Amino acid sequence: MNYCGTSYPRNDGFDKVTGRAGFTDDIYLPHMLYAKVLRSPYAHAKVLSIDTSAAEALPGVEAVCSFKNTPNKPFNTSATMITTNPGMEPVRDQTIFTDEPKYIGDEIAAVAAETEAIAEEAIKLIKVEYEVLPAVYDPKEALEPGAPIVQPKYQNPEHNNICGCIININLGDVEKGFAEADVIVEADIKLPRVKQVQLEPHGAVATYKNGELEILSTTQTPHPSKMIIAYALDMPESKVRVANPPYIGGGFGSRIGLSGKAELLAAVLAMKALKPVKLIYTRKEDTTCSDSRHGGYLHARMGAKKDGTLVALDTTSWLNTGAYCTFGVELVGVCGACGTAGTYRIPNLKYVGHPVYTNQQTAGAFRGFGTPQGNSIVEACIDKIAQALNRDPLDLRKQNTTKNGDRNWFPFELGSVGVDECLDKAAAEIGWAEKRGKKQEGNIRRGVGIACGTHVSNAAPFCVDYNTIQLQFEQDGSFFIRSGIPELGPGSTTAITQVACDLMGVPMETTKLVFGDTYATPFDIGSHATRTLYSVSQVLEKACKVLKKDVLSYAANFLGVDEAELTLDNAIVSGAGKEITMKKLCYEAHLRGKQFLCTECNVPTNSLPWYADAAEVEVDMEKGIVKVLKIAAAHDVGKCINPALCEGQIEGGALQGVGYATTEEMIYVEGKGFINDTYATYKIPRADDRPELKSIIVESNDPKGTFGVKGIGEVGICAIVPAILSAVEDATGVRFTEIPLTPERVLKGLKEAGKI
Amino acid sequence: MEILHITVNGKSMEKLVDPSLRLVDFLRRDLGLVGAKIGCGEGTCGTCTVIMNGRAIRSCVIPIMRAENAVIETIEGISKGERLHPLQEEFIKKGAVQCGFCTPGMIMSAKALLDKNNNPTPEEVRKALHGNLCRCTGYVKIEEAILAAAERLRNGEWE
Numbered sequence: 001m002n003y004c005g006t007s008y009p010r011n012d013g014f015d016k017v018t019g020r021a022g023f024t025d026d027i028y029l030p031h032m033l034y035a036k037v038l039r040s041p042y043a044h045a046k047v048l049s050i051d052t053s054a055a056e057a058l059p060g061v062e063a064v065c066s067f068k069n070t071p072n073k074p075f076n077t078s079a080t081m082i083t084t085n086p087g088m089e090p091v092r093d094q095t096i097f098t099d100e101p102k103y104i105g106d107e108i109a110a111v112a113a114e115t116e117a118i119a120e121e122a123i124k125l126i127k128v129e130y131e132v133l134p135a136v137y138d139p140k141e142a143l144e145p146g147a148p149i150v151q152p153k154y155q156n157p158e159h160n161n162i163c164g165c166i167i168n169i170n171l172g173d174v175e176k177g178f179a180e181a182d183v184i185v186e187a188d189i190k191l192p193r194v195k196q197v198q199l200e201p202h203g204a205v206a207t208y209k210n211g212e213l214e215i216l217s218t219t220q221t222p223h224p225s226k227m228i229i230a231y232a233l234d235m236p237e238s239k240v241r242v243a244n245p246p247y248i249g250g251g252f253g254s255r256i257g258l259s260g261k262a263e264l265l266a267a268v269l270a271m272k273a274l275k276p277v278k279l280i281y282t283r284k285e286d287t288t289c290s291d292s293r294h295g296g297y298l299h300a301r302m303g304a305k306k307d308g309t310l311v312a313l314d315t316t317s318w319l320n321t322g323a324y325c326t327f328g329v330e331l332v333g334v335c336g337a338c339g340t341a342g343t344y345r346i347p348n349l350k351y352v353g354h355p356v357y358t359n360q361q362t363a364g365a366f367r368g369f370g371t372p373q374g375n376s377i378v379e380a381c382i383d384k385i386a387q388a389l390n391r392d393p394l395d396l397r398k399q400n401t402t403k404n405g406d407r408n409w410f411p412f413e414l415g416s417v418g419v420d421e422c423l424d425k426a427a428a429e430i431g432w433a434e435k436r437g438k439k440q441e442g443n444i445r446r447g448v449g450i451a452c453g454t455h456v457s458n459a460a461p462f463c464v465d466y467n468t469i470q471l472q473f474e475q476d477g478s479f480f481i482r483s484g485i486p487e488l489g490p491g492s493t494t495a496i497t498q499v500a501c502d503l504m505g506v507p508m509e510t511t512k513l514v515f516g517d518t519y520a521t522p523f524d525i526g527s528h529a530t531r532t533l534y535s536v537s538q539v540l541e542k543a544c545k546v547l548k549k550d551v552l553s554y555a556a557n558f559l560g561v562d563e564a565e566l567t568l569d570n571a572i573v574s575g576a577g578k579e580i581t582m583k584k585l586c587y588e589a590h591l592r593g594k595q596f597l598c599t600e601c602n603v604p605t606n607s608l609p610w611y612a613d614a615a616e617v618e619v620d621m622e623k624g625i626v627k628v629l630k631i632a633a634a635h636d637v638g639k640c641i642n643p644a645l646c647e648g649q650i651e652g653g654a655l656q657g658v659g660y661a662t663t664e665e666m667i668y669v670e671g672k673g674f675i676n677d678t679y680a681t682y683k684i685p686r687a688d689d690r691p692e693l694k695s696i697i698v699e700s701n702d703p704k705g706t707f708g709v710k711g712i713g714e715v716g717i718c719a720i721v722p723a724i725l726s727a728v729e730d731a732t733g734v735r736f737t738e739i740p741l742t743p744e745r746v747l748k749g750l751k752e753a754g755k756i
Numbered sequence: 757m758e759i760l761h762i763t764v765n766g767k768s769m770e771k772l773v774d775p776s777l778r779l780v781d782f783l784r785r786d787l788g789l790v791g792a793k794i795g796c797g798e799g800t801c802g803t804c805t806v807i808m809n810g811r812a813i814r815s816c817v818i819p820i821m822r823a824e825n826a827v828i829e830t831i832e833g834i835s836k837g838e839r840l841h842p843l844q845e846e847f848i849k850k851g852a853v854q855c856g857f858c859t860p861g862m863i864m865s866a867k868a869l870l871d872k873n874n875n876p877t878p879e880e881v882r883k884a885l886h887g888n889l890c891r892c893t894g895y896v897k898i899e900e901a902i903l904a905a906a907e908r909l910r911n912g913e914w915e
Contacts, residue, residue: 013848016856017840017863019791019831023856026790117776198891199795199803199857249793249857250891283796489855489892644851644897651894652854679800679889687885687895 002570003498003508004707007644010494011513012247012487022245024203024218025280032205033062033112035269035279036119038126039289040101040108043359043673044135044148047099047108047128054125055111060118063273064126066109067097070268074154075232078257078291078326078364079224082231083463083525091164091325093154096232096264100133102150102323103361104673105289107261112269112277135359136161137668139296139318142356150323150357163321164329167353169336171409177312177348181303184312185384189376190738192665193295193320193674195287196366197684200249202259202290203280206266213267214241218259220251221526223484226518229263233271244516248488252656253291253365253714256327256528260290287677291326291364292666294319296356298373300340302381308391310400312348315340315377319363319370321355326364328355330463337462339374339718341409342454342608343419344382344400349409360668365528367653368718371455372660379451379722380735392436393726394427394450401452411461415607415710416700418636419452422612425696426450429632430614436730443621446629449726451719452612457711458531458604465531465604467539468522471504471547472597475590477571477582478510481540484524485532486516490713491645492532498641499537499706503544505568506582522599530711533641535604537706543600551596555585605704609711610636613654615723616691619731621756624743626728627691628658634696635715639708643697646712650695653716659685660717661724665740761825764789765833779823780804780815783830791831791860795889802888805861806830812868814887831860834867842905842914843867852901854892862888866902874909876902 015021052064074092075081084090097107109126113119134148141147142161149161156162178184204217213235219225219242226242229235242263248255258264262279270277281289296319303312317335321328336351382400386393402408404417427433427450435448459465470482481500487493497513514520525531548568555573556563558580565575571582586596614632619625633654640646663683666674676682701708721739728746729735734753738745750756760773764787773782783789783806792815795803799817806815807829834841843863846852853859862885869876869884876884881902882895890898908914 007851009848010851010853012856013853014840016853016859017831017844017847018835019789019860021856023790023793025794026784028785028788196891199801199855199889200793201795247856249795250855252891280794283798283801491854648851648854648893648897651896652892653894655894656891678798679796680798684889684891685895686889687898688879688882690882690895693894693896 002502004502004641007642008494008498008508010491011497021247023200023247023249024205024216024245027205027216027245027278029276032276032278033114033273034116034119035110035112035266035277036116036123037107037265038109038123040104040106042101042130042132043104044133045101045130046133048131049129050109051127052109055122058118058122058125060114061111061122062275063112063269064109065268065272067095067099070096071233073232075228076325077228077261079221079526080327080330081257082224082227083459083465085464091154091329093151094324096261096268103359105361106323107265110265110269112273137358137360139320139354139356139358142358143354150359155357161357163325163355163357167333167336169341169349169351171341172348174312174314174348174350178303181311182306183385183388184301184303185381185388186301187377187380187384188299188737189380190297191295191373191376192739193363194293194660194664195666195682196252196254197287197682198250198252198254201281201283201286202255202262204259204262204266205276205278206270207276208271208274212239215263215267216243216245217263218248218255219263220248220255220486220488220528221257222486222516222518223523224257224526225263228257229267232264233267241519243518244486246487246516248486251488252367253369253528256365284677287682288361288674291362293366294321294331294363294373296320298377300377300381302385304385308389308396308399310344310346313340313346314350316352317373318354318356320358320360322358322360322362324362326362331365331370335370335374338455339371340378343378343402343452345402345406367656367714369714371453371718372721375451375453375719376721379719383726394423394432397452398423412606415702415704416638417610418698418700419610419612421698422610422634422636423450423452425698426612426614426632426634429694429696430616430630432614444618445621445731446616446618447727447731448614448616449723449730450612450614451722451726453719454608454610455530455715455718457534457607457609459529460604460606465525466601467524467535467604468599468601469539469543470522470599471543472595473582473586475586477586479504479506481513482521483513483515483536484518484521485536486527488527490649491642492527495533495641495645496536500540500544503540504548506571530609530713530715532713534705534709534711537709538604539600539602541706542602543598546600547596547598550598554589554594555580558585558588607638607702607704607710609715611715611719613719613723615727617724617727617731619728621750624747626662626741626746628662628724630692630694631658631720632694632696633716634698635712636698636700637712638702638705638710639699640697641709646697647695649712650716651693654693654720655685655690657717657720658691661721662740758821760820762823763827765830773820775821777820778816779818779820782820783815789830789832793857793860795857802865803858803861805864805888807864807868812865831863842908843902846901846905850897850901850904852893852897858888858890862890862898870906870909874906876906878903
């Protein structure tokens with residue numbers, strides 16, 4: 001191996017530091033129009049009438065679209081629409097525009113005009129008469145008999161406002177488990193709705209000509225998006241191109257599938273105007289009209305023997321999926337499966353997950369995809385068991401964690417399990433032995449906490465998940481790779497090229513990876529589920545083997561030696577005392593009408609990435625201010641392909657977790673919607689208020705991953721909230737059951753517990 | 757339309773502009789300098805940061821006529837031909853770049869700091885980045901890159 005394991009500089013670094021990297025809003029096309037969207041001011045209403053004539057008459061307006069003149073075929077904006085396993089049906093409950101808005105921000109109409117200012121003015125000229133209908137906002141209230149029904153046509157017929165189905169996981173016999181338990185604890189947590197707020201807002205530029213639709217957009221899944229758009233517009237997939245331009249300013253799950261609805265909104269306007277249309281969401285639109293993380297409630301009971309062995313866990317979740325399904329069902333499943341059933345050996349386990357429709361914006365995928373919610377409740381329980389048994393929470397965890405060779409509920413062999421090493425290293429880095437459990441007096445108190453967990457390295461076999469790749473040698477021996485993944489920011493395209501070059505035996509300098517364009521690349525599910533590096537490496541392994549065989553077989557014939565004696569390394573084929581450069585071999589082959597190329601398709605295996613996060617906090621008991629001083633984040637990544645990129649994922653995920661625990665919360669006001677819709681009011685961590693972040697890479701050499709690799713993308717955030725809650729409890733003696741830990745909430749909690 | 761006198765990346769120009777534009781629109785649309793990004797449009801995220809008369813400013817909240825006679829530096833103007841500014845090189849080297857959307861603004865805020873103080877403390881670096889949000893990196897590698905670039909500037913590598 002030459003490249004894997006090195007911090008090879010990322011392939012897009014030059015473009016991104018010089019301002020030359022192309023993003024969606026950087027596209028300016030001849031005759032391009034600008035779009036604006038009319039959104040519902042009501043959480044639930046019926047459109048009685050809509051009059052667009054004044055808007056259409058405004059000079060400079062070239063297209064006005066609404067539910068009246070666009071297709072109303074139901075679809076699902078998320079990639080779940082085309083990744084639901086055979087035999088199951090995705091919930092298709094959205095249309096491009098609606099005459100019955102179901103949340104504040106729902107799309108009623110849109111305008112394309114010569115300038116943004118004209119488009120905005122035209123939006124104001126559209127007259128809509130609404131009849132306001134009853135609405136429901138809280139997932140528990142939405143399940144009550146008599147609650148307003150959000151999706152009468154699409155809800156589960158047996159339950160009020162259940163989207164898809166209630167998720168049930170039953171392993172062993174949970175009641176028997178509790179009967180055997182010496183100690184039983186209960187925990188509750190209320191989690192806020194939080195937003196990805198990636199720096200680049202959602203957007204799309206659509207061009208329609210000669211029956212073909214071309215869309216440049218911010219999607220993190222170009223191929224699935226192409227399928228969703230073709231389905232909604234009844235077009236052949238071969239005539240719909242979806243590409244990134246080629247970069248995306250983050251995503252963190254918010255654009256798995258469509259970017260809000262930007263692609264389809266721009267498309268219908270472009271098809272009507274017959275000119276290119278650019279739609280860039282405002283920050284407010286991005287924040288309040290696209291998928292957020294699911295907030296809601298979790299309750300759990302956990303039972304253990306006197307010796308600390310966990311015997312039962314019973315968890316119920318009520319998660320607010322909003323007005324449309326998007327990823328609602330899958331995510332509530334992952335919350336139970338990875339978040340509650342993944343980390344520990346628990347023979348008797350039950351999980352009931354409620355994905356609940358409400359009249360709020362949709363909740364969908366956000367880094368961690370349900371696992372952070374599950375980790376938050378399970379880690380609260382195990383801390384309580386530790387207290388009940390007077391055990392060290394670190395030791396108790398290690399007693400019960402999944403071990404190498406274990407089989408639990410996952411329908412595949414788990415791969416390498418490095419969670420104990422993660423726990424040890426995170427604990428050592430935070431100073432666990434010296435700092436945990438120190439009784440303190442006074443106003444400023446410090447504490448440390450720890451939490452751990454697992455997730456997945458892709459979505460197989462729970463969803464349709466596969467990769468296709470095309471490899472070819474150019475006539476001068478340089479190497480060309482085509483993959484349908486995007487470059488969302490993590491550096492996936494760089495790490496994947498490192499893997500490809502090591503597998504093939506060719507240099508990075510003469511290798512090009514083309515990505516993020518459905519016209520230029522074969523199908524790939526895209527970047528989500530912590531899958532990109534892990535799963536693309538597997539299809540590369542398969543394809544490089546085939547292509548190498550083709551090259552060596554041809555070279556053997558050309559050189560007159562036995563193929564078995566030849567190897568390809570550093571772009572030179574050698575063996576049996578002979579050698580030929582790839583440059584010469586490819587050119588000689590070209591002269592004889594031969595190019596080395598191959599296409600392969602692969603369903604990835606799956607392996608579990610493990611992690612442990614330790615936090616140190618300082619609490620001002622008088623002011624209720626929680627300051628996170630340090631996060632030590634240890635991650636079992638199997639094998640680290642690019643340390644700088646890998647650390648970047650860990651640090652970035654950890655800081656998002658700090659925001660989740662301490663400051664981030666979408667605040668809903670009835671009649672107004674989510675009111676903190678800007679960076680000024682929705683507070684994410686800044687450079688000057690972040691804690692010390694220490695990333696620790698643990699390598700366990702996964703037996704299934706290519707070169708031993710596992711996923712890293714999502715897991716940085718997953719256990720940060722329970723680690724911080726545990727640290728705050730260590731400092732104050734209070735386990736908070738609601739986040740973020742705002743000063744008001746902290747003071748209230750300390751007061752209620754009689755601590756101040 | 758009004759006449760604007762402005763110097764951008766060392767080039768003085770006289771342009772007819774729509775006075776309702778913001779500086780960021782003029783840079784992106786009229787001059788094609790799309791390195792300054794629009795992440796929020798209200799001066800809170802820092803992706804549109806450029807240097808105006810020596811200070812890092814949010815170009816999305818500057819009405820264009822406020823830039824009359826101003827000297828503007830953008831991300832496109834800080835390298836010397838093919839040779840990257842030490843900040844640009846260190847951002848690549850240290851892994852300070854992820855999605856890249858905040859990167860131009862981040863580098864311009866850092867440059868405004870280092871132009872005045874090429875020996876900043878880590879706290880000074882963090883303070884200078886207060887108005888530049890990044891949702892990808894955790895800021896660790898960004899700080900490392902800026903401190904490394906400062907050291908190279910002190911060593912006279914960019915003379």
